[in-house]
Amino acid sequence: MHFLILFLLFFSVSFADTKLLNQARQYFQPLxxxxxxxxxxxxxxxxxLGKMLFYETRISIDGTTSCAKCHPVSLYGADALPKSIGxxxxxxxxxxxxxxxxxGQIAQHWRGDRADVEDQAKRxxxxxxxxxxxxxxxxxxxLKKIKGYTLLFKLAFPDEKNPVTVDNFAKAIGAWERTxxxxxRFDRFLMGHLDALSDKEKNGLKKFISFGCVSCHSGMLIxxxxxxxxxxxxxxxxxxxxxxxxxxRYSITKKEKDKYVFKVxxxxxxxxTSPYFHDGSVKSLKKAIWIxxxxxxxxxxxxxxxxxxxxxxxxxxxxxxxxxxxxPVLPEDN
Amino acid sequence: MHFLILFLLFFSVSFADTKLLNQARQYFQPLxxxxxxxxxxxxxxxxxLGKMLFYETRISIDGTTSCAKCHPVSLYGADALPKSIGxxxxxxxxxxxxxxxxxGQIAQHWRGDRADVEDQAKRxxxxxxxxxxxxxxxxxxxLKKIKGYTLLFKLAFPDEKNPVTVDNFAKAIGAWERTxxxxxRFDRFLMGHLDALSDKEKNGLKKFISFGCVSCHSGMLIxxxxxxxxxxxxxxxxxxxxxxxxxxRYSITKKEKDKYVFKVxxxxxxxxTSPYFHDGSVKSLKKAIWIxxxxxxxxxxxxxxxxxxxxxxxxxxxxxxxxxxxxPVLPEDN
Numbered sequence: 001m002h003f004l005i006l007f008l009l010f011f012s013v014s015f016a017d018t019k020l021l022n023q024a025r026q027y028f029q030p031l032x033x034x035x036x037x038x039x040x041x042x043x044x045x046x047x048x049l050g051k052m053l054f055y056e057t058r059i060s061i062d063g064t065t066s067c068a069k070c071h072p073v074s075l076y077g078a079d080a081l082p083k084s085i086g087x088x089x090x091x092x093x094x095x096x097x098x099x100x101x102x103x104g105q106i107a108q109h110w111r112g113d114r115a116d117v118e119d120q121a122k123r124x125x126x127x128x129x130x131x132x133x134x135x136x137x138x139x140x141x142x143l144k145k146i147k148g149y150t151l152l153f154k155l156a157f158p159d160e161k162n163p164v165t166v167d168n169f170a171k172a173i174g175a176w177e178r179t180x181x182x183x184x185r186f187d188r189f190l191m192g193h194l195d196a197l198s199d200k201e202k203n204g205l206k207k208f209i210s211f212g213c214v215s216c217h218s219g220m221l222i223x224x225x226x227x228x229x230x231x232x233x234x235x236x237x238x239x240x241x242x243x244x245x246x247x248x249r250y251s252i253t254k255k256e257k258d259k260y261v262f263k264v265x266x267x268x269x270x271x272x273t274s275p276y277f278h279d280g281s282v283k284s285l286k287k288a289i290w291i292x293x294x295x296x297x298x299x300x301x302x303x304x305x306x307x308x309x310x311x312x313x314x315x316x317x318x319x320x321x322x323x324x325x326x327x328p329v330l331p332e333d334n
Numbered sequence: 335m336h337f338l339i340l341f342l343l344f345f346s347v348s349f350a351d352t353k354l355l356n357q358a359r360q361y362f363q364p365l366x367x368x369x370x371x372x373x374x375x376x377x378x379x380x381x382x383l384g385k386m387l388f389y390e391t392r393i394s395i396d397g398t399t400s401c402a403k404c405h406p407v408s409l410y411g412a413d414a415l416p417k418s419i420g421x422x423x424x425x426x427x428x429x430x431x432x433x434x435x436x437x438g439q440i441a442q443h444w445r446g447d448r449a450d451v452e453d454q455a456k457r458x459x460x461x462x463x464x465x466x467x468x469x470x471x472x473x474x475x476x477l478k479k480i481k482g483y484t485l486l487f488k489l490a491f492p493d494e495k496n497p498v499t500v501d502n503f504a505k506a507i508g509a510w511e512r513t514x515x516x517x518x519r520f521d522r523f524l525m526g527h528l529d530a531l532s533d534k535e536k537n538g539l540k541k542f543i544s545f546g547c548v549s550c551h552s553g554m555l556i557x558x559x560x561x562x563x564x565x566x567x568x569x570x571x572x573x574x575x576x577x578x579x580x581x582x583r584y585s586i587t588k589k590e591k592d593k594y595v596f597k598v599x600x601x602x603x604x605x606x607t608s609p610y611f612h613d614g615s616v617k618s619l620k621k622a623i624w625i626x627x628x629x630x631x632x633x634x635x636x637x638x639x640x641x642x643x644x645x646x647x648x649x650x651x652x653x654x655x656x657x658x659x660x661x662p663v664l665p666e667d668n
Contacts, residue, residue, distance in 0.1 A: 016372075017370070017372050018370055018371065018372050019372075021370070025363065029359065029363060029364075030363075030364050030525070032524075032525050032526035033522075033525045033526050033527065034525075034526040034527065035526055036351070036352055036355070036526050036527070036528045037352065038350075038351050038352050038353075038528075041528075181526075188367075190366075191364075191366050191367040191368075192366035192367050192368040192369055192370050192515075193367065193368065193370070194370045194372075194375075
């Protein structure tokens with residue numbers, strides 16, 4: 001009799017696994033290898049150039065700021081700061097989102113006010129707290145002065161007479177960023193490997209789905225595909241300890257419905273990109289999970305819930321490929 | 335001015351690519367690596383044994399029939415016959431579906447009257463036109479007589495005292511069949527590689543979606559996940575030339591709504607598994623496409639439509655891995 005109960009218990013626990021897989025497949029997709037764009041076809045030449053430009057500091061007003069400064073790939077594409085420090089110690093208005101898998105989103109930046117990774121790369125050049133360049137012209141002059149780039153731009157944009165432009169700068173960086181995919185154990189699970197997640201992680205996934213986290217954090221990035229109000233049940237700042245209240249997309253659109261609305265951040269590699277939220281106000285992922293339950297779901301998560309969901313989120317930490325991690329040698333000054 | 339038009343043309347054709355990708359991702363998922371089961375966890379030992387048993391003829395009444403007879407993997411898991419020939423030249427009632435990717439379906443056989451690959455493997459043993467074994471007991475005796483299997487069953491089912499059973503035969507074969515995944519260029523496309531499909535293939539995919547083929551042929555197998563009446567607009571036999579009218583699931587359930595209803599076949603490797611339909615009545619894939627348009631969509635497909643969809647279907651021809659293609663050495667008679 002005891003054996004029968006044990007058997008049934010085993011069977012029912014076990015049964016949940018493919019059920020969970022099928023459920024998960026309704027909400028999530030395996031991470032893409034690359035995030036293509038029709039406007040900016042990815043070529044090896046563009047990717048090579050883009051990776052160099054990503055590390056290029058000579059196009060910043062202080063000569064020390066590059067994309068890599070706020071998005072070090074070895075730190076999973078973010079900088080571990082609440083708000084990034086750009087040129088001359090200037091502090092950016094929001095937390096720097098990771099560049100890894102970022103191109104797979106509907107838009108860039110917390111408020112979605114950058115259309116795509118190319119738009120982000122280009123406009124960062126003039127950002128007062130980022131590169132701080134006085135004009136695109138100025139950047140182009142700088143790039144042209146580094147003779148080594150002339151051939152590299154020519155190879156990346158072979159049909160253009162004068163390829164050294166900020167638009168091509170943006171395209172090259174975009175092309176590289178479109179290759180920054182970090183598949184993880186969760187993708188193995190989605191591909192049918194039930195043993196890719198531990199029981200605790202599966203429990204976390206189950207709760208992530210059943211509690212409703214998945215209503216915003218879905219798709220191949222587990223986020224990044226919609227906008228949502230931060231603080232549905234209660235104001236977010238009540239729990240995050242945010243000193244300044246950020247009105248989110250409202251500050252762009254001036255529409256009441258956009259108040260406190262942000263792009264839902266992707267959760268790929270989330271365990272590696274502390275601190276959290278648009279203002280980096282929360283350091284602990286577990287606390288961030290608890291806050292999300294509170295303000296987004298109106299739910300007081302238990303310690304066990306938080307631990308389970310935390311476990312699941314750990315399974316989203318991906319592999320940093322050689323493409324991502326290798327650092328290029330830049331052309332020398334002339 | 336001509337340049338502008340060319341540019342816009344290029345841009346618009348090009349724009350359709352990621353739009354098509356996003357659309358495709360709504361209907362299709364990349365093919366899983368394996369098709370897991372909670373009742374039958376996949377282990378290397380089970381897979382090894384299952385692969386051997388797949389080629390085993392000594393458990394058939396005529397000593398020449400194996401799973402591989404009707405499902406040769408080198409022919410993409412089907413036998414190129416309208417209806418398979420089982421023991422002693424007996425003809426099976428329907429066309430043998432491929433075993434490749436088959437485990438990913440909601441059920442097995444054309445009428446879905448086999449719950450899963452394990453059920454199919456087990457019941458084929460007693461099938462009059464397949465193995466023709468007089469009883470499961472008889473099969474078990476045969477297996478036990480081949481001493482080499484004793485250890486192999488023991489390794490595959492280490493917790494069982496008497497592991498040489500038809501249930502374990504079925505589980506071992508099932509475990510192997512659950513590994514028979516054949517990813518193709520279409521999966522590369524779904525993973526973001528826009529250049530994995532040619533323009534013609536993309537056109538075919540577009541038509542496959544917009545004509546409505548996708549309303550039944552969807553998911554990771556492009557089919558295999560629902561039942562549907564064959565002949566919605568017109569009787570199928572009007573075009574297939576079927577000599578015998580098969581009533582489909584009605585012959586099992588006796589429910590009027592199941593008349594001419596079959597499991598929607600997966601289209602993975604479809605270009606390699608002629609002849610087509612439940613009775614193998616149509617040899618040409620192009621003709622099969624045209625018939626589907628006629629009887630399922632009430633649509634007269636043009637030659638160009640058929641050619642385009644045909645091109646898309648070619649992109650579903652997958653890779654036959656070493657796991658699939660290598661043929662095992664079986665234990666000798668004693």
